[in-house]
Amino acid sequence: MYTSSLHSRHCHIQRGAPFWRPLGIRQKHTRWCKMQRFDTVRVFAGEVLLEVKDLEAKVAETGQMILRGVNLTVREGETHAIMGTNGSGKSTLSKCLVGHPDYEVTSGTVTYKGQNLLDLEPEERARAGLFMSFQSPVEVPGVSNSDFLRLAANARRKQLGQEELGPLEFYGYVMPKLAALKMNPDFLNRDVNANFSGGEKKRNEILQLSVLEADIAVLDEIDSGLDIDALRDVADAVNSLKRPNSATLMVTHYKRLLNYVVPEAVHIMEAGKIIYSGGIEVADILEQDGYEGIKSRMREEASKQPVSA
Amino acid sequence: MLGHLPEVASQQAYRQAGQHFVPGPACFSGRQHPGTLPQQTRKGGLSPSLQCWGISGGQRSPRLHALPVLNSSAVTDGAAAGGTEDKWIARVLAEFQPSDESPPLPYPLEAMQTECTSALRTQRMPTTRNEEYRFTDVGPLLQIQPQVASPLDVDGEAVAAVSEAHSIKVAAAKIVVIDGVVSDQLSSTEGLPHQAFVGSLRDAPLDLMAQYLGQQARTRGSPFAIVNGATAQDVLCVYVPDGVHLDKPIHVLYIPSGHSTMAAPRLLCVLGTDAAAEVIEEFVSPATDFSTPHVTNALAEMELAQGARLKHGYVCLEGRQAMHMKGTLVRQAASSTYKLTEARLGGRLTRQDVNVAQEGEETRTEMRSFLLCGDRQLHDLHSKLRLEHPRGTADQLHKCIVAAGTGRGVFDGNVRVEQKAQKTDAGQLSRNLLLVPRATVNVKPNLQIVADDVKCTHGCAVSDLEEDQLFYFRARGVDSATARRVLVYSFGAEVTTEWPYQQLRDRIQSAVDLALANVPIMESIESEPVEV
Numbered sequence: 053m054y055t056s057s058l059h060s061r062h063c064h065i066q067r068g069a070p071f072w073r074p075l076g077i078r079q080k081h082t083r084w085c086k087m088q089r090f091d092t093v094r095v096f097a098g099e100v101l102l103e104v105k106d107l108e109a110k111v112a113e114t115g116q117m118i119l120r121g122v123n124l125t126v127r128e129g130e131t132h133a134i135m136g137t138n139g140s141g142k143s144t145l146s147k148c149l150v151g152h153p154d155y156e157v158t159s160g161t162v163t164y165k166g167q168n169l170l171d172l173e174p175e176e177r178a179r180a181g182l183f184m185s186f187q188s189p190v191e192v193p194g195v196s197n198s199d200f201l202r203l204a205a206n207a208r209r210k211q212l213g214q215e216e217l218g219p220l221e222f223y224g225y226v227m228p229k230l231a232a233l234k235m236n237p238d239f240l241n242r243d244v245n246a247n248f249s250g251g252e253k254k255r256n257e258i259l260q261l262s263v264l265e266a267d268i269a270v271l272d273e274i275d276s277g278l279d280i281d282a283l284r285d286v287a288d289a290v291n292s293l294k295r296p297n298s299a300t301l302m303v304t305h306y307k308r309l310l311n312y313v314v315p316e317a318v319h320i321m322e323a324g325k326i327i328y329s330g331g332i333e334v335a336d337i338l339e340q341d342g343y344e345g346i347k348s349r350m351r352e353e354a355s356k357q358p359v360s361a
Numbered sequence: 362m363l364g365h366l367p368e369v370a371s372q373q374a375y376r377q378a379g380q381h382f383v384p385g386p387a388c389f390s391g392r393q394h395p396g397t398l399p400q401q402t403r404k405g406g407l408s409p410s411l412q413c414w415g416i417s418g419g420q421r422s423p424r425l426h427a428l429p430v431l432n433s434s435a436v437t438d439g440a441a442a443g444g445t446e447d448k449w450i451a452r453v454l455a456e457f458q459p460s461d462e463s464p465p466l467p468y469p470l471e472a473m474q475t476e477c478t479s480a481l482r483t484q485r486m487p488t489t490r491n492e493e494y495r496f497t498d499v500g501p502l503l504q505i506q507p508q509v510a511s512p513l514d515v516d517g518e519a520v521a522a523v524s525e526a527h528s529i530k531v532a533a534a535k536i537v538v539i540d541g542v543v544s545d546q547l548s549s550t551e552g553l554p555h556q557a558f559v560g561s562l563r564d565a566p567l568d569l570m571a572q573y574l575g576q577q578a579r580t581r582g583s584p585f586a587i588v589n590g591a592t593a594q595d596v597l598c599v600y601v602p603d604g605v606h607l608d609k610p611i612h613v614l615y616i617p618s619g620h621s622t623m624a625a626p627r628l629l630c631v632l633g634t635d636a637a638a639e640v641i642e643e644f645v646s647p648a649t650d651f652s653t654p655h656v657t658n659a660l661a662e663m664e665l666a667q668g669a670r671l672k673h674g675y676v677c678l679e680g681r682q683a684m685h686m687k688g689t690l691v692r693q694a695a696s697s698t699y700k701l702t703e704a705r706l707g708g709r710l711t712r713q714d715v716n717v718a719q720e721g722e723e724t725r726t727e728m729r730s731f732l733l734c735g736d737r738q739l740h741d742l743h744s745k746l747r748l749e750h751p752r753g754t755a756d757q758l759h760k761c762i763v764a765a766g767t768g769r770g771v772f773d774g775n776v777r778v779e780q781k782a783q784k785t786d787a788g789q790l791s792r793n794l795l796l797v798p799r800a801t802v803n804v805k806p807n808l809q810i811v812a813d814d815v816k817c818t819h820g821c822a823v824s825d826l827e828e829d830q831l832f833y834f835r836a837r838g839v840d841s842a843t844a845r846r847v848l849v850y851s852f853g854a855e856v857t858t859e860w861p862y863q864q865l866r867d868r869i870q871s872a873v874d875l876a877l878a879n880v881p882i883m884e885s886i887e888s889e890p891v892e893v
């Protein structure tokens with residue numbers, strides 16, 4: 053067990069409704085008021101799973117600064133979304149979290165389950181339950197999906213002190229997962245992503261997430277290139293993999309996905325920073341009025357901010 | 362505009378993917394990098410002259426000094442009138458001289474033999490002083506005393522067992538060629554449509570075959586192609602008439618009897634207009650423990666009429682004492698497609714000379730090669746593709762692993778896009794993996810562009826695995842040593858997965874497994890260029 057770096061907080065939510073609580077970023081007075089109107093049930097918020105503080109990172113090869121102070125806290129049971137224009141640094145943030153060698157973290161901290169994430173090798177992060185789906189997963193011809201998945205599953209199981217699975221046992225382990233995701237068992241025999249369609253690659257990422265039973269899933273544009281039916285399938289799969297102690301961080305351009313995988317928090321990223329955070333309504337503003345809409349809301353709020361805050 | 366430098370934009374694209382580019386000829390040699398993190402070859406500003414990646418800074422390989430190059434006229438100069446200039450050729454011709462009892466040959470074969478025999482009288486076999494053979498010393502091959510066994514010596518049962526062990530289940534025809542002669546007994550063509558002909562020249566439509574036999578070799582063949590023409594005892598003919606599509610492969614299995622020390626298998630493949638076929642040539646050893654040095658000097662001529670499509674597979678799994686020379690000559694009429702897929706793992710000294718001529722517009726040419734050089738093994742690929750007509754496509758992928766300090770890979774891939782070949786789309790990539798210190802490759806990807814409206818990509822990556830693939834494994838919890846191992850074992854798969862034939866893939870994979878079994882797959886090897 054790990055110890056949370058923050059104290060557990062109490063908050064009030066309405067029974068049965070999507071719950072909503074302060075996000076540890078910029079707490080807005082208005083939101084507190086809204087919640088106090090609900091029937092009150094006292095619950096403990098999940099423990100903090102991931103805490104990113106003032107994260108700055110550059111491209112290792114060129115030294116180009118990409119992330120300029122990102123702050124983000126994700127707790128167990130939560131679903132967050134990061135939205136932002138192309139090139140704002142969403143994928144860079146995702147890749148920094150999993151330790152991609154293209155980037156170098158220059159300052160700030162990332163705490164995952166209470167330990168310093170940046171101290172861990174990429175494979176150690178994965179085994180500790182951090183998962184990122186790649187925006188464009190690489191093809192690995194010659195390596196079958198079943199071998200790849202079994203290597204991955206066993207690495208994680210070893211970490212968790214579970215028995216490693218032989219090829220046959222693995223089959224028994226993965227088949228129900230495929231079925232739950234409504235995926236064709238044929239996926240197992242094919243080479244990793246080789247000659248997969250865009251949609252198939254995305255599903256394969258979700259299959260890996262499922263096999264690894266990750267605690268936090270960072271899904272980078274899991275919706276891109278999918279038609280509406282495929283999107284719904286992928287979204288259902290993501291929802292079905294949620295556990296009370298796991299969390300999901302979705303990176304997306306479009307509100308579309310968020311209609312199916314509903315986040316409690318939406319963050320807007322621009323030029324390597326999260327410039328605004330709020331609830332799902334932020335995605336609505338973005339959809340209706342674009343980034344200008346977000347900016348004018350920010351200006352509005354800034355002017356309304358009570359001096360006494 | 363004449364130049365062989367790759368297009369800058371695509372160079373950068375490959376760099377981003379973690380590749381290192383070397384324009385022009387280069388030689389690489391690996392050394393172990395002391396660090397633990399994967400390293401990439403990072404050297405810039407190379408001149409297009411010959412480069413060698415040596416053991417480490419300052420230390421240069423004595424094997425790689427530049428040598429004066431003789432041109433072919435210099436090689437043949439001084440031929441003694443009447444007699445035969447080259448001693449090895451003289452021995453070969455004497456051994457292959459038809460005796461009185463030998464059965465008469467079909468007339469096209471006899472004509473070719475006569476022509477090639479007389480051409481050989483003034484020919485000399487190449488040495489390392491010849492630019493084309495600079496890194497490939499055929500000396501050990503020329504030391505083998507040519508000896509031809511009588512067909513009566515062949516152990517039928519043993520050969521049948523080898524044939525049995527090398528199958529491709531779905532093949533429409535299986536042709537077994539023993540010491541260069543088609544075996545009627547072991548071959549079967551039942552699955553073929555009746556319009557197509559696959560079999561020995563003895564039974565083939567002779568006048569048709571006579572039009573093509575030896576045509577390409579005469580003008581574009583290597584010295585070994587001429588030797589093949591003089592010594593071939595039979596020709597396997599594949600003829601697919603206009604519009605006929607063979608949807609299953611023809612599997613040709615070449616087996617040395619073990620009694621001859623030299624054989625000259627020959628294939629002639631003629632595809633009519635819009636015909637389609639797949640021919641897989643597989644060269645194997647007569648026994649797993651077979652250790653007699655021998656020469657396989659094979660040649661294939663491929664004729665593709667307009668719109669024809671030929672998939673050509675070439676697999677070399679010969680024993681470790683085989684000297685294996687292979688010529689592949691291709692002529693492509695307009696809109697035809699030629700696709701070569703090659704896997705070479707066996708043999709001691711092997712070389713393929715591929716020469717493709719484009720005879721019309723909109724041809725498609727694809728060449729994919731996977732070579733694995735183990736202990737005291739040298740694999741050489743020399744390819745020449747000349748584009749002289751508009752809107753052609755050419756795509757070449759060369760992948761080579763050198764898994765031993767005594768192993769060497771050689772690649773010289775020449776793609777020449779002539780002035781008339783506007784709107785050509787040409788790509789060439791050579792990827793080489795040096796697994797141990799002193800492992801060496803001499804690579805010279807060479808894309809020459811004369812035409813100006815051409816899309817070309819070109820690259821040469823040396824020494825490391827694809828970083829993206831490696832990271833993908835790590836991001837799923839697999840440590841980098843395991844990931845490297847898996848990726849090295851599957852390095853050739855990008856080529857061999859072209860074959861959806863499980864038995865063939867299994868044979869190749871077990872050869873890969875065997876070759877890599879005792880190789881320490883290290884964290885990383887850094888290659889450094891050394892000027893030669």
Ligand SMILES: Nc1ncnc2c1ncn2[C@@H]1O[C@H](COP(=O)(O)OP(=O)(O)O)[C@@H](O)[C@H]1O
Binds near residue numbers: 137140141
């Ligand atoms: N490996 C890299 N090399 C060079 N530039 C990069 C690299 N990765 C990202 N960048 C640059 O960083 C910026 C942010 O990229 P990215 O994180 O992919 O944005 P997003 O995912 O929000 O579209 C872009 O300007 C991009 O060009």
Ligand SMILES: [Mg+2]
Binds near residue numbers: 187273
């Ligand atoms: Mg992105």
